[in-house]
Amino acid sequence: MQPIAIIVDDDAGVLFYLRKLLEKRGLRVISIASFSAAVERIRGMIIDKEKAEAVLFIVSDYTIKGEILNGISFLICLNGLFPQAKRLVFSANDVAEKAIELKYAFISKGSIGFTKELENFFSEKEVPHAEKPQK
Numbered sequence: 056m057q058p059i060a061i062i063v064d065d066d067a068g069v070l071f072y073l074r075k076l077l078e079k080r081g082l083r084v085i086s087i088a089s090f091s092a093a094v095e096r097i098r099g100m101i102i103d104k105e106k107a108e109a110v111l112f113i114v115s116d117y118t119i120k121g122e123i124l125n126g127i128s129f130l131i132c133l134n135g136l137f138p139q140a141k142r143l144v145f146s147a148n149d150v151a152e153k154a155i156e157l158k159y160a161f162i163s164k165g166s167i168g169f170t171k172e173l174e175n176f177f178s179e180k181e182v183p184h185a186e187k188p189q190k
């Protein structure tokens with residue numbers, strides 16, 4: 056099964072960028088614009104054990120307009136479902152301390168090196184099971 060990355064962000068530009076970045080690395084990308092939609096989508100995935108085990112990354116924005124949850128709360132909810140997945144929360148807000156306390160990666164959207172930090176997080180060394188897409 057192709058490795059999977061789940062991305063939750065209400066910014067279409069971020070979703071597009073991450074999709075392109077991860078597809079180049081051979082991952083199947085499930086991009087979702089809200090936490091509530093993500094919960095519905097994930098509910099269907101956990102029934103399929105093989106698909107659930109293929110989830111290597113879960114990436115979430117910290118704040119999504121109109122949502123009660125924040126990105127850290129969302130990732131905490133998924134801890135038991137995808138224990139093998141590497142988690143990342145990013146935000147323009149300063150939530151780094153809480154993310155790091157939970158052993159999640161954190162990247163500030165406002166940082167000058169945002170793009171480079173994302174590429175490092177998803178480096179090929181970090182995706183040992185990903186296969187290159189066939190041409």
